[in-house]
Amino acid sequence: MLTFASLPRLGTPEVSMKRTGRRRSSVWDCFEQTGNFVRCMKCNATLKYCGGATTSMMNHMSRHHSSATPMDEDEKPVICTVQCIEEENAPNNSEITQVAVMSPNINITPAERDSSERKRLKRSSVWDIFIKVDDEVHCTMCGTKLKYRSSTTSMMYHIKNKHQDAAPNDGVSLATHAEVTELISRMIEKDMLPISMVSGDGFRELLAYTVHSYKMPSVGDVTRIIEGHFHEKVEELMVQLGRVEKVALTADFWTGLTFQRYMTVSCSFITEDWQGRSAVLQTHKVSAGSQMHKVSAGSHSSADTVTDSVLSTVQAWAIAGKVTSCVHNDTQNSLSVQACTRATWDYTTCFATTLQRAVSDGLSEDLLRIVVAAGKLVKHFNCNLLANEALEQKQVQMCLPQHKLIQSSKDRWDTICDMFERLLEQRWAIKAVLSDRTVTSRQEAQTLEIEDDCWQIIENFTPVLATLKWATTVISAETEVSISNIYPITFSLVQTHLVPKENDVEQVSEFKLKVQQSLRNHMEVGTGFD
DSSP states (O other): OOOTTTSSOEEEETTEEEESOOOOOGGGTTEETTTTTTEEEEOEEEEEOOOTTHHHHHHHHHHHOOGOOOOOOOSEEEEEEEEEEEGGSSGGGGOOOEEEOOOTTTOHHHHHHHHHHHHSSSSGGGTTTTEETTTTETTTTTTOEEEEESSHHHHHHHHHHHHHGGGGGGOOHHHHHHHHHHHHHHHHHHTOOOOOGGGGGHHHHHHHHHTTTOOOOHHHHHHHHHHHHHHHHHHHHHHHHOOOOEEEEEEEEOOOSSSSEEEEEEEEEEEESOEEEEEEEEEEEEEEGGGGGGOTTTTTTTHHOOOOOOOOHHHHHHTTTTTTEEEEEEEEEEHHHHTTGGSSEEEEOOOHHHHHHHHHHHHHHHHHHHHHHHHHHHHHHOOOOOHHHHHHHHHHHHTTOOOOOOBBBBBBBBBHHHHHHHHHHHHHHHHHHHHHHHTHHHHHHHHHOOOOOOOHHHHHHHHHHHHHHHHHHHHHHHOOOOGGGGGHHHHIIIIIIIIOOTTTOHHHHHHHHHHHHHHHEEEEEEEOOO
């Protein structure tokens, strides 16, 4: 009789072992392997697959697809047929012993398996107070029964509300959810996203997948959190402003999409450790009825209204005796000298606004007509799909940069420079498209074509605009104090860059002289300075 003691060592030439059937878990009916990962074919979840273990897949099926959880064949014994070579010649070869190699989990019930898997996980301290009974958990302190769905959140809330003295100190679930809500609120603040995004189905689906048992906050909850952050920042800024000696204000006038005018008041100051800081204090709505050109008898002028808004902001932040000046970008005389007498500080127009006025003063009718014609040409290519595709093809054929044409804005003169630079870059590709009758009709081409003398003006005019744009960029730097650069830049423009040259066309020479004179007047510099 063949016994275990008489069996040769497995793997030696004397032993022939074969499986009567290859062991395969039925969990593979729901998963497929890709490298070191497995993918659930029901929900596309991806799990790490190591060492042939199917435990993580079984757990996934029991938690998320309980109705389809397969009976794991890994729990069945594996039958190996072992035959001794020396007895192959024995009669009937009948002495074959079947050795039952038992699976480690044999005779373990599903409930016991779940219990053993839980023990391998980090144990929450709520289990010091609760015990699990079937699909419920019972509080050992008050006897309360709660439903258990593989999450300790409800138990944590119960202990926090009913047994604060015995509350466990891990607080993993509550702290994690609170942190997620806080991060969502800060994301909305920093990225300026709509608060209503927390109600979106896609966002909720993302959070439900990434944060287990996470309860999505409502729009009202997030609003209250953001308002709380706002009040915290206000208090911090109040403390900072209370420590500084001097503050400079900035009044920024701007227009919304509905042509409603606003004024944002911000402040700049130097901290105790000599760090420059700036912060927005308040944004005021400038009513249309109070603008200078609509002033009625006996009513406050626009300047009075704007000054009242600035004064109210200063009083609200308790910096009345610290303001040294207020720099503004007003172009509608909303801050006249007469209306500003009630303020204890000086009002100064920012250099970028002064430069904008000078450029506006220098644009002649001829230059404005060229700007309009160029804008019309750009609009044609940006709005006509066929022309735009033809332009892209010509760019490839001519080895030109594949750039889009830029449309200028009426409110920003520097965009004229951007538009002209891009037109000069793509000039010959544009001409080729306008000459192609399969793309552009003769009538359209005659309407859109820019004549050669206008191209010469654009080519001569663009470097001048680029220099003025550079001056605006340097003076508008937010990370550096630029006041010391204002007059050196002004002198450089007036003495060098705005001096007419021999090769300048008439329109460009005229523009330089007008801008030069405007800067002299607004910056109060004479003609004989060195």
